[in-house]
Amino acid sequence: MKNIAIIGAGISGLFLANLLEKNDFFSYKIFEKKNFLDLKDGYGIQLSVNSINLLNLIGFKNMNASDIYFPKKVNFFEAKNLKKICDIDLAQFNFENNRYTTLKRSKLIEFLLKNIPKDKIILNSDLTDIKCKEKLKLYFGDNKLEEFNYLVAADGVYSKAKEILFNKAGSPKYFNSIAIRGNINNFNDSDISIYLGPNFHFVIYPINQNNEYNFISIIRKELIDNEFKNKEFFRDKELINNLINHISSKSDLNLVDIVKEIKCFPIFVSKNIKIPDNKNIFLTGDAFYSFPPSFAQGASQSIEGANEIFNDLKDKSSNYYKIRTSKTKKINNRSSINHFAFHLSNPFNTFIRNFILKKLTKNKKFLENYLGSIYNI
Numbered sequence: 454m455k456n457i458a459i460i461g462a463g464i465s466g467l468f469l470a471n472l473l474e475k476n477d478f479f480s481y482k483i484f485e486k487k488n489f490l491d492l493k494d495g496y497g498i499q500l501s502v503n504s505i506n507l508l509n510l511i512g513f514k515n516m517n518a519s520d521i522y523f524p525k526k527v528n529f530f531e532a533k534n535l536k537k538i539c540d541i542d543l544a545q546f547n548f549e550n551n552r553y554t555t556l557k558r559s560k561l562i563e564f565l566l567k568n569i570p571k572d573k574i575i576l577n578s579d580l581t582d583i584k585c586k587e588k589l590k591l592y593f594g595d596n597k598l599e600e601f602n603y604l605v606a607a608d609g610v611y612s613k614a615k616e617i618l619f620n621k622a623g624s625p626k627y628f629n630s631i632a633i634r635g636n637i638n639n640f641n642d643s644d645i646s647i648y649l650g651p652n653f654h655f656v657i658y659p660i661n662q663n664n665e666y667n668f669i670s671i672i673r674k675e676l677i678d679n680e681f682k683n684k685e686f687f688r689d690k691e692l693i694n695n696l697i698n699h700i701s702s703k704s705d706l707n708l709v710d711i712v713k714e715i716k717c718f719p720i721f722v723s724k725n726i727k728i729p730d731n732k733n734i735f736l737t738g739d740a741f742y743s744f745p746p747s748f749a750q751g752a753s754q755s756i757e758g759a760n761e762i763f764n765d766l767k768d769k770s771s772n773y774y775k776i777r778t779s780k781t782k783k784i785n786n787r788s789s790i791n792h793f794a795f796h797l798s799n800p801f802n803t804f805i806r807n808f809i810l811k812k813l814t815k816n817k818k819f820l821e822n823y824l825g826s827i828y829n830i
């Protein structure tokens with residue numbers, strides 16, 4: 454029996470573990486740096502039909518109905534006067550039980566944990582080194598050494614595994630943007646609302662049937678080296694207040710009053726795609742590639758990637774990196790285009806952008822190519 458080390462108990466690592474649980478040919482262990490998995494965090498996540506399709510194979514369709522939401526549309530607004538620009542009908546990409554879904558990230562993690570025996574998740578295990586011998590030797594913070602046939606690095610955007618394998622070239626870069634996240638109660642829109650402003654955008658969407666909404670804003674902000682490396686900098690109340698006041702002052706929505714439990718963090722993205730020389734090492738999710746967060750595909754791609762790794766292991770094929778590279782390039786292009794278009798500031802450019810958005814969001818062929826080709830697997 455071949456054994457697999459999964460580094461990271463996040464979305465990608467846990468989804469792969471669910472697939473491995475149903476297979477007798479592999480044993481696995483998950484090594485997680487943290488000493489507990491947070492099942493209380495209230496922030497939201499959007500999952501498109503490509504990942505819902507895969508999640509349904511492991512029972513997601515039986516989730517408690519009150520814990521999830523099925524938005525039917527994405528509405529685009531001008532942030533300053535709340536004038537609607539256009540909308541996209543998301544339901545056109547739904548298929549039977551596979552529907553565009555929003556929920557709390559913690560609910561997704563709770564669901565993914567349900568079928569994984571507790572003793573297979575080793576908490577407090579911070580990967581520190583990898584040696585590629587006949588087997589893969591993995592070293593952890595407490596001088597622990599374990600040997601495996603395969604390594605799946607699912608340790609997120611700041612992947613230690615990627616850094617060990619590729620040194621500096623494997624570390625992500627600051628995307629000149631800060632994210633602020635928060636919760637809203639009782640908002641007046643039942644779909645996904647994207648508000649476009651100069652050098653920022655924010656998104657509000659329901660995360661369950663209890664009138665709880667997720668707020669996420671991406672704000673362009675250049676920082677000097679020491680600032681984006683310093684975690685304390687992003688916990689500073691004054692910075693958080695300044696950011697929410699800044700976007701609130703440029704919008705007719707009084708965000709200062711309605712957004713609660715605000716947190717802020719820097720956005721880091723991958724510099725480029727890196728493929729390990731060792732055929733038994735897989736990078737997945739954000740560890741493989743971390744996208745600009747303007748296409749809401751990070752979690753869905755983490756799930757798709759884990760599924761492709763499972764297929765490679767099961768079929769003894771070597772298609773993973775070919776498939777992943779091609780899809781990653783497509784999504785990265787779309788995320789970068791969205792980010793650029795969402796943040797335009799010159800009034801003439803925003804007028805042209807809005808005109809183009811109105812046309813494209815009603816063009817079936819365009820939508821099929823831009824979204825449908827990503828949502829269909």
Ligand SMILES: Cc1cc2nc3c(=O)[nH]c(=O)nc-3n(C[C@H](O)[C@H](O)[C@H](O)COP(=O)(O)OP(=O)(O)OC[C@H]3O[C@@H](n4cnc5c(N)ncnc54)[C@H](O)[C@@H]3O)c2cc1C
Binds near residue numbers: 461580738740746
């Ligand atoms: C602002 C923002 C909004 C987003 N919104 C969406 C959205 O709406 N929809 C969407 O699809 N995606 C979204 N994403 C992206 C999504 O959250 C990520 O792509 C996804 O969580 C990545 O999953 P993962 O499994 O690769 O990593 P993660 O879920 O980050 O898990 C990585 C795990 O590895 C562990 N770990 C780290 N280092 C080590 C180590 N050395 N040893 C052991 N364990 C380690 C971590 O503790 C963590 O548990 C958003 C991202 C951002 C920044």
